[in-house]
Amino acid sequence: MVHPYLRGARTPRVLAHRGLVTPDAAAAGVVDNSFAAVAAAHAAGVEFVESDCHLTADGVVVLVHDDDLSRIAGDPRRVADVRLHELADLLADRGGLLTLEQALDAFPDLRFNLDVKADGAEEAVGRLVAPHAERVLLTSFSDERRLAALAAAERAGAPLLPATSPGSRTLGRLLAALTMRSRRATDAALRDLDALQIPERHRRLRVLTPRLLDAAHAHDVEVHVWTVNDPEDMRRLRRAGVDGLVTDRADVALALSA
Template identity: 65%
Template sequence: MTHPWFAGATTPRVLAHRGLVTAEDSHHGIVENSFAAVAAAHSAGAEYVESDCHRTADGVVVLFHDDDLSRVTGDPRKVAAVTARELELLMTDRGGLITLAQALDSFPTLKFNLDVKATDAAADVGAIVAPFGDRVLLTSFSDARRRAALDAATATGRGIRPATSGGRGTIGRVLAAVSARSERLVARALAGVDALQVPERQGRLRVVTPRLVAAAHRHGVEVHVWTVNDPGDMRRLVETGVDGIVTDRADVALATLR
């Protein structure tokens, strides 16, 4: 049975990577994973926003990619070392802080692809998204962290279990199983997974291949590729059968793939 996160949306899926920040927005100081960036993706017509979750010192889950603030705000402190109020002030002129709860409440028609970046955020992320499981996909490079968030969502008994994409361990096992041409191992590696979200290449290794896409599809699993900003690459990947494109330029992707 297809998870609701996948239902009723246009394919191929365009996932707005950390929202949408155009060159003009950037010129005005808007940054990724801000309220303004999520709003811009929504305004451009994106149905999915990919974002990241960290937890502040006072226990608020915020949409923020790095574990420290230096790249985005110039402040060297860790996200976990500042309060939500302190981070809100730092983000005031950068598009505004957006918490996970605010994102889900403020954009009720958006579906979110959430990467749990911090172990101490997993349980809180799960609890927050539990009532919105129909429009949330949880992922993480760490399968343990991903499962912790899923378990926390399920434990609340509210709504349905969020969709999920495999972490590095899962992806490694899938690639090994595809290479070994073992349908049994592919099935085992993909058990409980709704999507594989991968780069086209990892160093010299080509990750996205026709064999990988076909194997995933045989088991009802989608393949989404990150981070793709060139229209030609978008078209080429979709022609190979991938189901979704994670991109910094959701506006360009929507124009290209629609």
């Protein structure tokens, strides 16, 4: 059964990677995952925003990608060592801080693809997304964090589990199963997933293959490829049959779909 997170949205899915920061916005100092970046994606007509969850020193889930603030604020401290009000001050002229709670409340018609980046954030993320589970996908490179966040959402009374895509370990199991042509192992790796969110290649390994696409689609699992910014790559991947594109240029991807 298709999860409500995916149901009714246009295809191919356009997932705005950390919101939308156009070259002009970047020149003005706006950073990714900021309130301005998510608002720009929403204004452009995006239905899906991919973002990242970290926990501040005072236990607030914020949408920030990196472990530290060097890139986005010129501050070497880790997100986990900074209190909410400090982070808000640092990002005030960079598009504005966005907490997960604010994002879910301020953009009620957006669907959020959330990567749980930090150990210890699972419980708070699960609790916050529980009332919004029909429009949230939870993922992480760590399957342990991903599953812990899903379990936290269930404990918090989510009417259904959020959608999910696999971490590195599960994806590795799937790629091995496809290489061995093991139907049983493939079935096990794809069980309880709603999407595979993958790079086209990882170093010399080709991750996206026709065999992977066929196996995923046979299990009603979508395939979303990241991070795709070149228009010709967008066209090529759409022709190949992928279901979604994670992109820094959601405006360009939407224009190609128009």
